[in-house]
Amino acid sequence: MASGRKKSFSESEALVAAMQVFWAKGYVGASLSDLTKSMGINKPSMYSAFGNKEALFIQTTQLYIENSEQKHAKFLSEQNTPLAQRIKNHMASIVLTQCESSHPKGCYLVLCQSEVVGGAIPEAASKVLNNARVDGQKKLTDFFSNDVESIELGLNKNAEEHALCIMTTLRGTATMARAGTAYNELEAVIDNTLRGIGLLPCKAKITH
Numbered sequence: 663m664a665s666g667r668k669k670s671f672s673e674s675e676a677l678v679a680a681m682q683v684f685w686a687k688g689y690v691g692a693s694l695s696d697l698t699k700s701m702g703i704n705k706p707s708m709y710s711a712f713g714n715k716e717a718l719f720i721q722t723t724q725l726y727i728e729n730s731e732q733k734h735a736k737f738l739s740e741q742n743t744p745l746a747q748r749i750k751n752h753m754a755s756i757v758l759t760q761c762e763s764s765h766p767k768g769c770y771l772v773l774c775q776s777e778v779v780g781g782a783i784p785e786a787a788s789k790v791l792n793n794a795r796v797d798g799q800k801k802l803t804d805f806f807s808n809d810v811e812s813i814e815l816g817l818n819k820n821a822e823e824h825a826l827c828i829m830t831t832l833r834g835t836a837t838m839a840r841a842g843t844a845y846n847e848l849e850a851v852i853d854n855t856l857r858g859i860g861l862l863p864c865k866a867k868i869t870h
Contacts, residue, residue, distance in 0.1 A: 673711055676701040680712075681722035686766040688773050689719055690782045716784045719774075723790050726770045733759065738805055745811040746861040749828070753852045754866035756832055760839035761848070768840030771795070772833050799829050817860065824859045831855045 679700040683692045694715060698708050712718040737751035760768055771794055778788045802825035806812045817824055835848045853863030 671701070671703050671707070676703060676708075676711070677718075677722060677725055680718055681726055681770065682765060684719060684722055684774065685726070685768075685770040688777050689787065690777055690780075716787050719787050720790050723770070723774070723787070723794070727794055730756075730759075735801075738809075744864075745809065745815065745817075746856055747864050747867065749861065750852060750856060750864050750866050753828065753832065753855070754845075754849065757835045757839065757848050757852065758845055760836050761843075761845040766840075767842070769833070769836035772836040773840070795829075799825050802828055815860065827855060827859055 679702070680697050683696050683700045686692075687696065692715075694705060694708070697715070697718065698705055701708065703711075708718065712721060734752055734755045737755055738748050740748050740751065743751075756769075771791065774783070775791045775795055777783050778791055783791070803821045806821035806824045807818045809818075812818050812821075831851060835843075835851055838848060838851075839845075849866070852866075856863045
């Protein structure tokens with residue numbers, strides 16, 4: 663019996679390509695033609711490998727979240743590094759990524775989360791986006807609540823407020839970066855956020 667025809671494309675590479683399209687155009691703006699053209703496959707192959715547009719979007723969103731976690735979260739737990747430096751490095755890593763020209767500028771999640779309120783994103787995809795926002799803020803709240811130096815400085819007492827402050831700042835820098843604002847301008851925003859939560863600004867030391 664003849665075996666089925668093997669896929670002639672890399673699913674992982676196609677998924678990254680689709681993520682770039684959603685990152686650039688959002689869920690609503692990304693057409694199936696945009697997606698398949700970027701992925702280098704036809705629509706039947708896309709449906710076979712990834713499902714419909716919503717299923718593909720959920721997979722690219724999860725990929726983006728995983729990549730972001732690996733790239734940015736590590737700075738908060740750097741050994742032998744003061745709290746202010748760790749938070750600055752964490753935020754600077756995110757803002758630098760928002761400003762990079764090797765992919766669409768800004769933040770994939772911020773762009774797509776802004777579309778949820780309009781009701782054009784299907785329920786399952788909206789849930790993934792909302793969960794990502796809630797989870798991101800919870801992780802920062804837990805960080806301020808449990809970090810030894812944060813507790814010593816009393817920042818744990820207002821952990822939720824500090825987490826919200828950082829999340830709000832990073833959503834703002836994502837919008838500004840997408841509009842073309844450079845990192846060297848946005849670094850001052852990070853420093854002002856550090857001052858706002860009671861930490862002195864410092865020089866970022868980013869090593870990806």
